[in-house]
Amino acid sequence: MHRRHLLGGTAGALLAAPALAQGGFPARNIRMVVPYPPGGATDAMSRLAAQKIQEKLGVTVVVENRSGANGQVGSQAVLQAGADGYTILGSASIHVMARSVMRNVPYDPVADFVPLARTARGPLVLVMSPQRPQRAIPEVVAAAKAEPARWTFATSSLGSAGHLGTIEFNRVTGSNIEIVGYRGTAPALTDVAAGNAQLMFDPVLATLPMVRGGQLRGLGIATATRTPLAPDLPTMAEAGLPGFEFYSWYGVWAPRGVPAEIVARYNAALVEGLREPAVVERLTGLGFEPVAESVAEVERFIQGDVARNVELLRIANFQPE
Template sequence: MLAAAGAVLTAAAVPAIAQGVKFPEAGQTLRLIVPFAAGGGVDSAARLLGEQLRKQHGLTVVVENKPGASGSIGGKAVQTAPPDGATLLFSAATHVLANHVLSTPPYDPQTDFAPVARVGEAPLLLVVAPTVPASTLKEVLVAAKAKQGQWTAAIPAAGAPSHLGTLLLAKQGDVKLTYVNYKGTQPALTDVAGGHVDMLFDSMISLLPLAKAGKVKPIAISSKQRSPLAPEIPTLQESGLAQYSYESWYGVWAPKATPPERVAALNAVINQAVAELGKSGAFARIGVEPVMESPEQFRRYIAADVVQSVELLRSAGFRPE
């Protein structure tokens, strides 16, 4: 969505763990709370990270799924955990907008958590129903403008990258859409495949299987470059929206009062694991581009991301649910 607050570092630039810091030690158990159901993109990325931390650093990482309430159930479990760095939240961009999309948010994600590391980015894929008479972005925009306000877009979750990416697409494409809310990607995708909704813009890794099976029509992806997972699908930029750039992202947070030296130590081992996941191609296989930043770079990235996201929600007339 945004240029990283700091440069995306190479593996060689990943800082070593500060000398004298005994955390985390080999054999120690870390709990990685995923606030979504098992099997999704966030869960898959979390489990790859946990396994890599085991291999590289001898840590035992237990991934726990605590879905519900737009990710806030899992978030609350981490916010209220002992601030010793042993319980961490692995979530997506959705986490940082909790107090803007929920009418009664249980916390402020910017002030009630300690950012540890942003670990990856992933493009979104725009698909349309097989009944839609359009196969390119230009044709989609023409069709949507011909039915201004009647063209329907599925929204899997309020404030999620799919929601914000769709709002940005409507803004830059100068079209008015009718948004249809769903509880997750799968029911939204099912309705698009069935021709009940015109389009869906969501995680590429989640939509690609049905697109390759011909159940929905792939139109374009949101990243600046084409994806090696589907090089035949063009980007939105090369399809006519020259300024469009938006990607989902994943990160790790600790409870707010976690000592800074423990946050720094966690950041170092996570960055080292992410570098290896990038080098081995494990992240690429699930459509994730590795990112390595310091905690402060991650904090600044979040602040800029929230400003842009809130403006998109405001301009669309969104009201917290």
């Protein structure tokens, strides 16, 4: 429901494109591969990006969900399609962490891809199965330390912001809660709601509607201040974890080697589209902050983000799986 509100429909119902650009790029339809299932924040943000590319470049953008192998199947498909600019990747911060959290990844997510744009970022929310009696994070930590076998953390996929937030939570609280990977946000949250897993960090888009509906219990949001979308939800700092801030961010990539002028056209289309007041209003209403950066700025951001997260994994003695 919330994905439809954000995008005004799925890929097949994207706004009708104007006439094809005369000459040059693009001269035919564009394919955007999303390497995760429908229903999560990555899928929703990718479809919004596809809509804006379609509107600004004047061709149909077909979104294809190709999940599998923790994002590797879809990402590899984009590389294999070649660097002509007609096949692009819609993903999230997890993409750049692939080689840090998985063994034998057949590509370098930073060196083999060029970022076309970052689109938005959204804070993580810590949610819990409502079947558990605990109401606050200190109670959860105490219970998990007392009976660790009765607690598991679900994560949408290895290397996601939620996964990194979970590792950091275990580290700063001195907990050792088992982390179980899922094939996407929707099945992971479903298992938490059913009580098959007990805890999960995931962005606001997917978690807050379920907290409001009573399917999940919200324990904290990983922001510096409370969000007006859920003013009763404490920050992680208020819950006893000062400085605990984690965001998932979203973007669009192409194979490295796409001509610079095509990269620039994509970047301009996305930056312009995401600055539209109606888009900003919709995103902020869902807890997201739009991002407008040049390709060079995105490249620099990614370098810093990867370095920070690799260090976090090192401190936690995380071993790629």
